[in-house]
Amino acid sequence: MDSLPLNAAVAAALEPFGLQPRGWLVPDGSSAPRLKNGTVSEAICLVGHGGGGFWPVFRTWHEMHPGITDPLDAWSKAIIEPVAALLGxxxxxxxxxxWHPFQQWAMAAEGLQPSPLGLLIHPEYGLWHGYRGAILFDDAGGLAGEGVTAKSAIKAAVIHPCDTCTGRPCLSACPVEAFSPAGFAVSSCRDHLKSDMGQQGCMKSGCLARDACPVGRTYRYGVEQIRFHMAAYS
Incomplete structure (x- = not known):
């Protein structure tokens, strides 16, 4: 693994767990996060997933660690921390x-923009993706190939799917109109999820607004994963 460029080594180490590098940043000095020893990071690798490929690995781990609070966060740390240590x-x-600016990092690294639901939308994965963590490196010298960008760079080649969406069905699918140009009405959403309609609808099959988005349908999470996320949110 030492012979691989750093970005390829990270990808290889994450692959068995259904995770992947979701973008690399070489931050400028003024905004670069510091490692625990005070060293300024020279490279940031966002770690996440497109679709639910990691779910079988997480489910097996979860079954072996019952009763853990915030199990997905705990699993993410159990996987990503050793990978980070292995690669320095x-x-x-x-x-x-x-708090680190994960959303800003993702927007800079992958050129993504928020959807009307507030979630970052990916041109391939749609709304069915996520970021589980990031790895900071104090040396960017081992990076090679494409996919590494300065924090301030704008990836003009990435098309924002919502710009070409007709009708924006995500905004009309919510039974309580929790999503609007004014923002997300959290209390309306959570009150609905506690109702009989919400329990039989969104809590079982997932957020209707999210599910109305036509982008990335082949990456839609499975029912078990959707219900897990809905339970964690509610």
């Missing part, structure tokens, strides 16, 4: 302080 990096996570 340091793992950080969206759930941990100090």
């Amino acid at each position: 990096g340091e793992a950080v996570f969206p759930s941990d302080r100090p």
Whole structure:
């Protein structure tokens, strides 16, 4: 693995767990996060998934670790932290302080933009993707090939799917109109999920607004994974 470029080595180490590098950044000095030893990071690798390929691995782990609070976060750390250590990096996570700007990192690294639902939409995966953590490296010298960008770069080649969407069905699919140009009405959504209609609808089959998006349908999560995420949200 030492003979591989750093980005290829990270991809190889994550692949058995259904995870993948979701983008690389070489941040400028003023915005670069620091490692625990105070060193400024020279490269950031976002770690995540497109679709639910990681789910069977997580499910097996979860069955072996019952009763854990926030099991998906715990699993992500159990996987990503050893990979980071193996390759000389340091793992950080969206759930941990100090808060890191994961959404801004993702927008810069992959050229993504928010959908009307607030979730970042990917031109291939649609809304069926996620970021489980990131790995910080203090040396960007081992990177090679395409896919590495400066934090300030704009990937003009990435088309925002919502710009060409007719009718934006995601905004009309919610039974309680929780999504609007004014923002997301969290309380309306959660109240609906507690109702009989919500329990039989979104809680069983997933958010109707999210499911109405036509992009990335082949990457839609399975029922078990959808219900897991809905239970964690509600």
